[in-house]
Amino acid sequence: MVQYLNPPLDLSFAALSDATRRGIIDQLGRGDASITSLADQFRMTLTGMKKHIQVLERAGLVITRKVGRVRTCTLGKRGLAAEAEWIEAHRKLFEARFDALDEIISEMKREESDDSAR
Structure with a gap:
């Protein structure tokens, strides 16, 4: 690990x-x-x-x-800037992956729609 x-x-x-x-x-x-x-x-x-x-x-x-x-x-004086930065970086990563997944699902629906129209 x-x-x-x-x-x-x-x-x-x-x-x-x-x-x-x-x-x-x-x-x-x-x-x-x-x-x-x-x-x-x-x-x-x-x-x-x-x-x-x-x-x-x-x-x-x-x-x-x-x-x-x-x-x-x-x-404390240090605040939570490092923690917020880490969270934001990972939020962007998840968002990008979900966007990619949405695109795959949309493509599958288009293909399914094309197959059923034939």
Whole structure:
């Protein structure tokens, strides 16, 4: 099996595969939040939220900083440009293949129509 090595993409897509983590990204897009407030909002334990935040931090999607006793989360600076670029390239590939398939189906229908007219 061929394996492609792109750890940043792997970490990002793994982090974003979870609905709670996507929700955290959405929430942080509206503004910074403490881990405690995120845990409350998502109705989960502080320990559970910390684990989600760690996954997002490893992927570079979230940054945390400690001020006093509060750990505040913000969106990471790198964004999702590489992920969007990968998705767009593959979207174009699928689109081209579906266009080719449409052409084959159209050709088969024309041939079938010609055969039935004879």
